[in-house]
Amino acid sequence: xTHSRTRPxxxxxxxxxxYIGKAGFVAELGRGVLDLLAPRPDEHILDLGCGDxxxxxxxxxxxxxxTGLEPSAELAAVARQRGLRVIEGDAHDPxxxxxxxxxxxxxxxxxxxxxxxVIRNAFAALRPGGRLVVEQGGFGNVAAVTTALRAAMxxxxxxxxxxxxxxxxxxxxxxxxxxxxxxxxxxxxxxxxPTPLEAGMRGWLDTFxxxxxxxxxxxxxxxxxxDTERRLTSSLLDPEEGWIxxxxxxxxHAVRPADG
Ligand code: BEZ
Numbered sequence: 001x002t003h004s005r006t007r008p009x010x011x012x013x014x015x016x017x018x019y020i021g022k023a024g025f026v027a028e029l030g031r032g033v034l035d036l037l038a039p040r041p042d043e044h045i046l047d048l049g050c051g052d053x054x055x056x057x058x059x060x061x062x063x064x065x066x067t068g069l070e071p072s073a074e075l076a077a078v079a080r081q082r083g084l085r086v087i088e089g090d091a092h093d094p095x096x097x098x099x100x101x102x103x104x105x106x107x108x109x110x111x112x113x114x115x116x117x118v119i120r121n122a123f124a125a126l127r128p129g130g131r132l133v134v135e136q137g138g139f140g141n142v143a144a145v146t147t148a149l150r151a152a153m154x155x156x157x158x159x160x161x162x163x164x165x166x167x168x169x170x171x172x173x174x175x176x177x178x179x180x181x182x183x184x185x186x187x188x189x190x191x192x193x194p195t196p197l198e199a200g201m202r203g204w205l206d207t208f209x210x211x212x213x214x215x216x217x218x219x220x221x222x223x224x225x226x227d228t229e230r231r232l233t234s235s236l237l238d239p240e241e242g243w244i245x246x247x248x249x250x251x252x253h254a255v256r257p258a259d260g
Contacts, residue, residue, distance in 0.1 A: 015207075016052065016074045029195065030055045030106040033135035036187075036253055039064040043101040046125065048091050048118075049108025053079025059104065060084065069095065091118045095125040102131045109136035110166045116177050123181045126256040132183065138190045138250025139170040144235055145204075145228070145245060149212060152227035158216060165211035174250060183254035190250050197243040201229045201236065204245060 034055060039045055041063035050056040050068030052075050059066040060083075068086040070076040076086045092114055103122045112118050122132050146164070153159050169177075171188045178185050197204050205225045213221045237243055 016078050029193070030135065033104075033106055033133060033251055034058055036251065037102060037104050037131075037133040039066075039102070039104075044098065045102045045104055046095065046098075046100045048103060048105040048122070049111070050079055050084070050086060051075050051108075053082045053084045053086065055104075055106055056084050056086075057082050067098075091121065093121070095121055098125065099127040100125055100130055101127060102133060105134045105136070107136060109134055110141065110168055112167060115167055115169070115174075116180065119177050119181045119183070123183060123256055123260075128256055128260055129258045130256050131186075132178075132254045132256075133252070135249055135251045137166060137168045138248045139168055139173075140192075140246075141166070141168040141248040142246055143248075144232060145201075148228045148231040149205075149209065149224070151231060152224045153213075155227060156220060156224050158220065158224075161213075161215045163212055163214055168248070169250065171250065171252075174252060178252070178254045182256065182260050184257050184260075186253045186255055188250070188252040188254075190248060193247045193249050195245045195247040196241060197245055201232055201243045201245075204243070205229070 037045075037059070039059045039062040043064045045059055045064045045066045047056045047059060047066055047068045050070045051072075053068055056066055056068045056079060066084070068076070068079050068084055069089055069091060070079060070086055071088065071090050073088055076088045079086045091108075091112065103126060109115060109118070119132075126132065146166075150159065150162055153162050171190050175185050175188055178188075199207070202225060205228060209225070209228075213224060216224070236245060
């Protein structure tokens with residue numbers, strides 16, 4: 001397989017310690033989409049954006065032959081320490097010659113610069129009859145957080161430097177992309193999943209908002225994050241349960257037709 005060098009998705013730079021410490025919930029909450037994948041023994045499965053490999057390991061535990069594809073060298077190294085096979089690469093580049101039985105992805109598609117290109121790549125890398133099973137942020141995901149971030153940037157006089165790195169499509173938009181690439185959509189659903197943030201809103205912003213604020217000096221980022229937290233206190237901070245983010249998930253299962 002040929003893959004280009006590591007290119008962090010949409011300007012996001014992952015720190016493995018932060019990812020594991022503050023984003024471990026991402027894999028925990030990925031169990032539903034793993035059930036939809038239903039990996040079978042000896043199936044060849046590609047995990048797009050495998051991160052630290054926590055979910056990839058569960059696919060391997062079903063005796064599937066799983067390969068991760070991950071653009072961050074640091075996260076790929078952590079996944080390899082779990083004994084997983086991981087290719088360092090960007091999903092926007094072709095995935096190579098292997099024809100997979102299934103391609104899986106959790107919490108990665110919303111980082112894509114060009115989702116249509118990646119969907120085309122997935123189609124080309126599946127055997128006829130193979131399936132693409134994905135969960136990602138969907139339409140309306142972290143809308144309150146994004147609105148507060150933008151307001152805080154505006155208050156700090158740097159609204160024009162906001163870099164929204166995320167794509168949160170509706171089912172209609174994503175279905176259209178899938179069908180344009182030749183997929184048959186078996187199921188596509190959008191659902192709200194309020195998500196408790198163990199590391200708080202500040203931990204979430206430190207881990208995930210880097211790409212949004214990437215053009216700004218550290219001290220300005222600090223001011224904006226503090227103001228964002230303050231703006232969200234009345235809507236996303238529960239006195240008993242703590243910070244809960246307004247996550248909305250898009251989950252889909254699409255098939256490359258047997259004659260496609
Ligand atoms: C998500 O999983 O919905 C998400 C993660 C990081 C940034 C934005 C959204």
